[in-house]
Amino acid sequence: MNTPVVQNGRVLSGMRPTGQLHLGHYHGVLKNWIKLQHEYDCFFFVADWHALTTHYDEPQTISASVWDMVIDWLAAGVNPGAAKLFIQSRIPEHAELHLLLSMITPLGWLERVPTYKDQQEKLQEKDLSTYGFLGYPLLQSADILVYKATGVPVGEDQVAHVELTREVARRFNHLYGREPGFEDKAEAAVKKMGKKNAKLYNEHRRRYQEQGDAEALAVARALLEEQQNLSLGDRERLFGYLEGGGRIILPEPQALLTPAAKMPGLDGQKMSKSYNNTIGLREDPESITRKLRTMPTDPARVRRTDPGDPEKCPVWQLHQVYSDETTRDWVNQGCRSAGIGCLECKQPVIDKVLEELEPVRERAEEYAANPNLVRNIIEEGCDEARAVARETLQEVRSVIGLNYK
Structure with a gap:
């Protein structure tokens, strides 16, 4: 139920x-x-x-x-x-x-x-x-x-x-x-729905209880939700009566x-305090910039001229969250061809994170004050x-x- x-x-x-x-x-x-x-x-x-x-x-x-x-x-x-x-x-x-x-x-x-x-x-x-x-x-x-x-x-x-x-x-x-007189109270509550709705409720209740018709159950529930003249107690009784049980006191x-x-962390794992890889909602821009600029990247890119693989770089996961398709294409091609360096790759993410958190930080300061x-x-x-x-x-x-x- x-x-x-x-x-x-x-x-x-x-x-x-x-x-x-x-x-x-x-x-x-x-x-x-x-x-x-x-x-x-x-x-x-x-x-x-x-x-x-x-x-x-x-x-x-x-x-x-x-x-x-x-x-x-x-x-x-x-x-x-x-x-x-x-x-x-x-x-x-x-x-x-x-x-x-x-x-x-x-x-x-x-x-x-x-x-x-x-x-x-x-x-x-x-x-x-x-x-x-x-x-x-x-x-x-x-x-x-x-x-x-x-x-x-x-x-x-x-x-x-x-x-x-x-x-x-x-x-x-x-x-x-199963309160005393439950069925009598339920039948009385059905009558409060009016003749047309009471008839619909009883028809769908019978179809569900006799045939296991899940659609009839869903329709009858929706019908009960629409009733404006039922008390909370009557509504709970009718939900239970519908399914052949008692009054629903605590809805499921x-x-x-x-x-x-x-949201990946600074090391590519899930962002979590226990991994020490987080960016706080109220962290100052200088700290955020420093953390993102020093993020690890594809270990294959030892030198600026070495091509890399974005799939092996934690920064790429942040691009999935913050960058549009055009930027991701630029990163993907630039990394694989060594056309861009890792700091260049990180800058769009830095800009987006700072942009996202600036209004949050400003509102937080107002509430903190x-x-x-x-x-x-x-x-x-x-x-x-x-x-x-x-x-x-x-x-x-x-x-x-x-x-x-």
Whole structure:
């Protein structure tokens, strides 16, 4: 059972504050956020609790990075008027839902998440045999489900986390969605749709349940999304009734696959702090120029007159990101014929990187000079996010039987 991502659906994404942001973050995450904020109801959060799962022994790094990261978001173009920006630990409902979901989540589901063993191997210098590290995918699930997000932008390596969230939501709905009198309430909700829409809903429901008609399911879901006179509770009941289950309390999110980040580091590997190959979003132009001018190139080009192979040169990867076809042709021919030198090859990239980062750096300086504005933006985002999270938790407590009145 799941609700598809629809136009104006809700999207949630977060970023861990573990250091300064660089071009890898900009091309891999922020540019996508800037696009999504105009298409969906977006919630973007500082994942400070998640940072503690691997950096619990470096809390000063986390606290020092939070506000710098928010400034980088704003400077890059994330708009607090179009998206809610907040800090995870300011919304205690994340932690409460994580706790409640942990009561129903089999241990094996967490142990089989691919990144669990992968991260332990990559970060062998850290002691990650902790409950927090094992449970962080479930905390991610709580992050998503507390806002009933319908879409989560992720790369392919994170799809398993969204799938875990879907399984957890499915199990929760199965355990707690069969409220007393569910079918009577569902039938009453159908009548609220009006005769024509009620007839269409029932026809598509029958076709799906009797014939497994996936198209009928999709049409019926779209029909429910269009209904303006249904309460949220009735809508959730009818999504569940449609598929033969109970009321959908926590909708199953969909993974919004994002293109693989194409931002290479200064050495040709993926841009990452751990490789010491980054260019910071607020780095000064002289430092950026120096880093790019001293980048390694094709080792076959010992002398200026030696021909080279762009495919073996890290600079060529940057041309794939920043240069147009004409420039790439010029580089390709000039390198292979030794018609241009390596410094000549690098200059168009240097110019483009500086051009891209100049407005980001200027906006960052404005926000950095006005810390109260940044904090007010986060306070407002936290208030908006918590209002949604509280509503979800009230419903969750109610179906579990924890609403003592």
